[in-house]
Amino acid sequence: MRQKAIPALVLLMSAYWFYSGWFVYGVWYAGGLGGGFMPVLSSSLAAIFAIVLLIRGDAAAGAIPWSAFIPVAMVALAVTLSHAIGLLPAVGVMLFVWVWLLERYPFGRALVIAAGPTLAIYGVFRLWLQVPFPTGALFGG
Amino acid sequence: MTEILSLLGSGFAVALTPTNLMYATIGAAMGLIVGAMPGIGSLAGIALLLPLTFKLDPTGAIIMLAALYYANMYGGSFSAILLNIPGDSPAVMTAVDGYKLTRAGKAGKALFTAIVASMIGGTIGMVILTVMGPLLADVGLRFGPAEMAAVIVLAFTSIGWLLGESPAKGGLATALGLMLACVGVDLARGGSRFAFGLPDLMSGITFVPLVIGMFGFSQVMILMKDFRSQGQDRGLADVGRETLSIRRSVLSRQEFLRILPTAGKSGLLGTFVGVLPGAGATMAAFLCYVLEKRTGRDGARLGEGVYEGVAAPEAGNNAAAAGTFAPLLSLGIPGGGTTAVLLGGLMMWGLTPGPLLFSEQPEFCWGLIASMYVGNIICVFVAIAMIPFVTNILRVPVRIVAPVITAVCVVGAYSVDNTMFDVVVMLAAGLVGFFLTQYAYPTAPLLLAFVLAPILERSSSAAFEISGGSVSIFYESPIALGFLLVIAAICLAPPALKAARGLRRTKQPGE
Numbered sequence: 251m252r253q254k255a256i257p258a259l260v261l262l263m264s265a266y267w268f269y270s271g272w273f274v275y276g277v278w279y280a281g282g283l284g285g286g287f288m289p290v291l292s293s294s295l296a297a298i299f300a301i302v303l304l305i306r307g308d309a310a311a312g313a314i315p316w317s318a319f320i321p322v323a324m325v326a327l328a329v330t331l332s333h334a335i336g337l338l339p340a341v342g343v344m345l346f347v348w349v350w351l352l353e354r355y356p357f358g359r360a361l362v363i364a365a366g367p368t369l370a371i372y373g374v375f376r377l378w379l380q381v382p383f384p385t386g387a388l389f390g391g
Numbered sequence: 392m393t394e395i396l397s398l399l400g401s402g403f404a405v406a407l408t409p410t411n412l413m414y415a416t417i418g419a420a421m422g423l424i425v426g427a428m429p430g431i432g433s434l435a436g437i438a439l440l441l442p443l444t445f446k447l448d449p450t451g452a453i454i455m456l457a458a459l460y461y462a463n464m465y466g467g468s469f470s471a472i473l474l475n476i477p478g479d480s481p482a483v484m485t486a487v488d489g490y491k492l493t494r495a496g497k498a499g500k501a502l503f504t505a506i507v508a509s510m511i512g513g514t515i516g517m518v519i520l521t522v523m524g525p526l527l528a529d530v531g532l533r534f535g536p537a538e539m540a541a542v543i544v545l546a547f548t549s550i551g552w553l554l555g556e557s558p559a560k561g562g563l564a565t566a567l568g569l570m571l572a573c574v575g576v577d578l579a580r581g582g583s584r585f586a587f588g589l590p591d592l593m594s595g596i597t598f599v600p601l602v603i604g605m606f607g608f609s610q611v612m613i614l615m616k617d618f619r620s621q622g623q624d625r626g627l628a629d630v631g632r633e634t635l636s637i638r639r640s641v642l643s644r645q646e647f648l649r650i651l652p653t654a655g656k657s658g659l660l661g662t663f664v665g666v667l668p669g670a671g672a673t674m675a676a677f678l679c680y681v682l683e684k685r686t687g688r689d690g691a692r693l694g695e696g697v698y699e700g701v702a703a704p705e706a707g708n709n710a711a712a713a714g715t716f717a718p719l720l721s722l723g724i725p726g727g728g729t730t731a732v733l734l735g736g737l738m739m740w741g742l743t744p745g746p747l748l749f750s751e752q753p754e755f756c757w758g759l760i761a762s763m764y765v766g767n768i769i770c771v772f773v774a775i776a777m778i779p780f781v782t783n784i785l786r787v788p789v790r791i792v793a794p795v796i797t798a799v800c801v802v803g804a805y806s807v808d809n810t811m812f813d814v815v816v817m818l819a820a821g822l823v824g825f826f827l828t829q830y831a832y833p834t835a836p837l838l839l840a841f842v843l844a845p846i847l848e849r850s851s852s853a854a855f856e857i858s859g860g861s862v863s864i865f866y867e868s869p870i871a872l873g874f875l876l877v878i879a880a881i882c883l884a885p886p887a888l889k890a891a892r893g894l895r896r897t898k899q900p901g902e
Binding site for chain 1: 566567582793795799806821822855856859886
């Protein structure tokens with residue numbers, strides 16, 4: 251069943267895209283294309299391919315270990331922390347937590363590994379390219 | 392011809408002054424660095440560096456910015472080949488074969504291929520720009536909305552079954568890319584579509600966070616899935632000490648002869664695509680890849696990690712970077728977003744691009760063209776010198792590389808529009824890219840469809856506006872009709888050939 255999840259989701263999505271394109275945005279508008287033309291065209295194509303794949307089936311992917319989702323959890327942590335302490339410190343904390351707790355580097359080495367890229371990012375993005383990073387609620391951002 | 396050579400000679404006299412040479416070198420070095428950084432790209436890079444040139448003379452400023460622009464194409468390939476993160480959209484196709492070469496322990500050779508092909512493509516583009524600039528711009532002007540829409544549909548017919556084993560999966564990925572491109576501003580009428588009440592979605596999904604997520608972040612997830620079980624201190628690729636030297640990265644005579652025809656024809660096609668208004672380097676890279684896939688001696692193996700798969704898009708996007716200057720200088724029409732910023736720069740200094748620019752400001756025009764030749768050579772040396780340093784990245788254990796790439800993905804996605812929403816987009820795109828990859832769906836067609844869809848919508852909408860809603864505009868134009876016939880041939884030829892073969896087989900036993 252799991253191998254049919256992608257075409258099934260795309261089929262559902264295409265149904266919504268088609269409905270919105272046809273009935274909400276309109277395909278044709280006073281002698282020209284309406285905003286619904288591309289949604290209807292793309293969703294029709296998606297639906298055809300999704301149905302073909304649903305009928306034909308697909309080879310199942312192997313089991314996905316939990317470790318594949320570590321980066322997702324870490325980015326979620328950084329995004330959440332950025333609201334409180336700002337983006338750059340949040341990225342630093344993310345790096346440290348990942349390297350120290352998950353990759354089991356010694357505390358001091360993990361600190362150095364986390365600090366290096368954080369400082370490099372600060373130098374390139376903040377000082378050179380002048381990207382205004384959010385500072386977070388704790389620092390008055 | 393003699394006059395052109397004489398004018399080019401005077402251009403070299405301007406470009407080779409120590410000051411302008413320094414500007415070109417600074418631009419090339421910055422372009423390489425900026426290009427290798429995911430999330431910045433040539434458009435943002437030029438926009439960021441524009442204020443630095445305020446105090447320079449117009450010739451020096453444009454020379455520096457132009458060097459930044461085409462060096463960016465070199466830089467984009469570095470992160471695409473080494474980390475599967477295209478620095479900018481023109482490097483998307485380079486990542487397909489480039490990263491596979493890296494995983495096979497051929498990172499140095501892949502980078503060298505990219506540099507050599509970029510140099511060949513760029514030089515072809517510049518020679519054509521020098522000799523036929525105004526003429527090419529005239530041909531490009533014949534491409535109206537109908538012709539542009541037809542050429543993009545032609546491109547779409549090749550996307551799906553280009554990169555995957557299953558045409559249906561490639562088709563689904565392409566259609567998904569088209570659907571995602573519908574989010575945001577309705578290019579036909581100007582309203583907002585599929586924003587779901589989120590202000591950040593009103594202007595659509597930003598390409599760079601999508602590409603960082605789809606290629607870069609999903610790759611981190613795959614690394615975490617594959618490498619953690621294979622050894623904690625393993626690097627990204629099996630890179631021996633010898634592989635890191637420039638000498639070991641240099642292509643053999645045989646390898647060079649393999650990529651030479653690929654780079655040559657991609658250079659020619661890329662220049663032409665660069666001249667087309669609105670097409671740009673991304674489309675050039677993609678079309679050159681398609682051309683190589685269809686006509687190359689080893690075309691069937693493209694996508695598996697072959698040098699031609701790196702050479703074709705790299706030669707194409709560098710040639711396009713040069714070609715795009717033809718309509719900019721001779722007609723004042725920018726070929727893409729980056730040249731639009733350059734156009735703004737020219738006008739800021741009181742220069743009005745157009746046919747009169749060549750006659751009224753020859754020193755500036757030919758100085759710029761000559762500096763592109765010089766800058767191209769500078770780029771080659773700077774890029775080759777960087778190979779031993781950048782390939783060292785591959786030796787770092789995955790358990791350090793994965794967190795660092797994730798940090799770069801987060802900051803790169805944020806820095807495009809300075810919004811945390813783009814980080815969320817990057818995260819979602821990464822998850823989608825990961826699951827698509829796990830089920831053997833190709834992700835490159837999705838991204839290319841996402842890039843080309845707005846041009847298709849804009850062009851077809853404008854074509855219908857011009858014709859008053861009649862489809863006749865597509866077959867009354869000989870160029871558009873030609874493209875439509877090629878599309879029909881591409882779609883009908885495989886089933887027709889299959890049917891003919893089947894007919895022949897059924898006849899044989901009875902004969």
